[in-house]
Amino acid sequence: VNVCRDCLSSLNHAKVPRLALANHLYRGQLPNQFHDLTWIKEMVCAIYQNTAHVTRLYQSTDAAQPFVLHGNTCAHETNIISTIAVLPRAPADINGMLSVVFVRPTKLTDSSLKTMFQVHKNKVWAFLLWLCAHNHLYRHVRLDKDVMNQYSEDGPIPGISAR
Numbered sequence: 001v002n003v004c005r006d007c008l009s010s011l012n013h014a015k016v017p018r019l020a021l022a023n024h025l026y027r028g029q030l031p032n033q034f035h036d037l038t039w040i041k042e043m044v045c046a047i048y049q050n051t052a053h054v055t056r057l058y059q060s061t062d063a064a065q066p067f068v069l070h071g072n073t074c075a076h077e078t079n080i081i082s083t084i085a086v087l088p089r090a091p092a093d094i095n096g097m098l099s100v101v102f103v104r105p106t107k108l109t110d111s112s113l114k115t116m117f118q119v120h121k122n123k124v125w126a127f128l129l130w131l132c133a134h135n136h137l138y139r140h141v142r143l144d145k146d147v148m149n150q151y152s153e154d155g156p157i158p159g160i161s162a163r
Contacts, residue, residue: 059104
């Protein structure tokens with residue numbers, strides 16, 4: 001069995017390792033309705049922000065498919081930027097942790113980013129309600145419907161095309 005140095009040290013001192021599942025870190029199974037949550041939707045719901053995301057997108061070189069994009073997103077660890085007492089995070093907070101590099105001869109539009117940075121407002125709200133009911137870390141988080149209303153029903157994060 002491979003054990004990291006920190007865990008081995010804890011076990012040698014007859015202590016449960018800090019990041020062990022036995023320390024109530026197992027979140028359990030998500031209901032089926034949340035299995036398709038994307039990383040961008042999870043960012044909207046996260047209490048802690050500890051990654052910055054850089055996305056590089058290229059337009060297809062096929063003239064018959066001018067709206068096809070390809071690229072990648074890299075998540076970079078940062079110090080914990082903030083904890084929050086009110087969720088969801090505002091679009092400006094999410095945009096502050098994203099950088100999008102877009103290589104294309106024409107201007108970037110929200111419709112071209114809809115699927116990649118899409119936030120389904122109702123699904124995110126339902127997930128937040130579920131988290132508050134089932135996750136002890138969310139018990140004291142206040143949910144703000146006015147912040148949720150800053151997002152469109154199923155469009156990309158507001159302001160993302162300006163990034």
